[in-house]
Amino acid sequence: MSEIDYQRILTSIHRRLGSEGATEEDVRSGDVAAYIPELACVNPDQFGMSLQCLDGSVHSVGDADVPFSVQSIAKVPALLLALTIDPDEVWERMDVEPSGNAFNSLFQLEYEQGVPRNPLINAGALVLCDVLISALKRPLEELYAFVHALSGDMSVSWNERVARSERASSHRNAALVNLMKSFGNIHNEPDEVLDLYVRLCAMEMTCTQLACTFGLLANEGRTLHDGKALAPGVMVQRVNAVMQTCGFYDEAGEFAFRVGLPGKSGVGGGIVAIHPRYYSVAVWSPRLNERGNSFLGMRALELLTAEIGHTIF
Numbered sequence: 196m197s198e199i200d201y202q203r204i205l206t207s208i209h210r211r212l213g214s215e216g217a218t219e220e221d222v223r224s225g226d227v228a229a230y231i232p233e234l235a236c237v238n239p240d241q242f243g244m245s246l247q248c249l250d251g252s253v254h255s256v257g258d259a260d261v262p263f264s265v266q267s268i269a270k271v272p273a274l275l276l277a278l279t280i281d282p283d284e285v286w287e288r289m290d291v292e293p294s295g296n297a298f299n300s301l302f303q304l305e306y307e308q309g310v311p312r313n314p315l316i317n318a319g320a321l322v323l324c325d326v327l328i329s330a331l332k333r334p335l336e337e338l339y340a341f342v343h344a345l346s347g348d349m350s351v352s353w354n355e356r357v358a359r360s361e362r363a364s365s366h367r368n369a370a371l372v373n374l375m376k377s378f379g380n381i382h383n384e385p386d387e388v389l390d391l392y393v394r395l396c397a398m399e400m401t402c403t404q405l406a407c408t409f410g411l412l413a414n415e416g417r418t419l420h421d422g423k424a425l426a427p428g429v430m431v432q433r434v435n436a437v438m439q440t441c442g443f444y445d446e447a448g449e450f451a452f453r454v455g456l457p458g459k460s461g462v463g464g465g466i467v468a469i470h471p472r473y474y475s476v477a478v479w480s481p482r483l484n485e486r487g488n489s490f491l492g493m494r495a496l497e498l499l500t501a502e503i504g505h506t507i508f
C-alpha cells in the first residue's frame with residue numbers, strides 16, 4: 196500500500212464531510228454529548244483527521260491540530276499501562292467480551308457479579324484506575340508520563356474544567372464503582388477511583404497527537420516517534436482484538452462491518468483506528484449518533500478504508 200496517496204484521500208474526505216462547502220453528505224446530523232455539561236460547549240461543526248504511516252509520514256486535514264476531549268479513547272492507554280504492570284490481575288478482574296449494552300450499564304454489572312464485560316466500558320476502566328492506584332505511587336502523574344512516552348509529546352494533559360464537570364455529574368459512574376466495591380472488585384476508595392477516572396477521560400489531544408499515540412498498536416509495540424518498544428507484540432495483538440470487538444459501545448459490529456479496523460471512540464467525538472503494519476488514523480467531529488459514536492467520524496473512516504481498498508479482513 197506504499198503507493199497510496201493518503202493526503203489526496205484525506206483531502207477528498209474533508210471536502211465531502213467538512214462543514215464548509217460539503218456537498219454530498221448531511222454534515223449536521225447528530226448532537227454533541229451534553230450529559231457532561233462542559234462537553235456541550237464545543238463548536239459542533241469542527242472536523243479534523245490525521246493519518247500517520249509507519250514510515251513517519253503524517254497526513255492531516257481540517258481541525259487536525261485542535262485539542263479536544265478524548266474521553267473513552269483514553270481507556271486504551273490506561274489499559275496498556277495496567278497490562279504493563281500486571282496482566283494477570285487485569286484479566287482476572289475483567290472479561291474480554293463485547294457488552295452489547297450501553298457503556299455505563301448497571302444491570303449487566305450486577306447480573307455478572309461486579310466483573311466488567313471488558314476494559315473499554317466504564318466499569319472496566321474504573322477497575323483499571325483501581326489497579327493503577329494500587330500499583331503506582333503517583334497514579335495520575337505516572338499515567339500521564341506513560342502517555343507522554345506513547346505520544347512523544349510532553350504537553351499532553353487533562354482539562355481540569357472538563358474533569359470537574361464530569362465529577363460533579365458522575366452519579367452513574369459512582370453507582371458502578373460502588374457496586375463493584377460491594378462485590379470486592381474495587382480495592383481503593385470509590386472517590387479516589389472516580390477522581391482518577393475523570394482526569395483520565397478529560398485527557399485532551401489533537402487528532403495528530405492521537406494518531407501518533409496509538410501508532411505503537413500498528414507498529415508491533417514500537418512508538419512511531421522514537422521507535423521505542425513500549426509493549427510486547429502479544430499485548431498489542433490482544434489490545435487490538437479488544438478494540439475490534441469492544442471499542443464502539445454497542446456498535447462494534449457496525450464499525451467492523453463498515454470500516455474494518457480495530458479502534459476506539461469517545462463521547463468527545465473522537466475516533467482512533469489502526470491498520471496493523473500500515474497506519475494509525477484519528478478523526479474528530481463532535482456530533483454523535485444515537486449510539487454515542489461520532490457521526491461523521493464513522494463515515495470518514497468508512498470512506499477511508501473503502502478508498503484504500505484494504506481492511507484487516
Ligand code: GLU
Pocket residue numbers: 265266267268298299317361368396460461462463
Ligand atoms: N467520561 C465518560 C463517561 O464516563 C466517557 C464515556 C465515553 O467516552 O464513552 O461517561
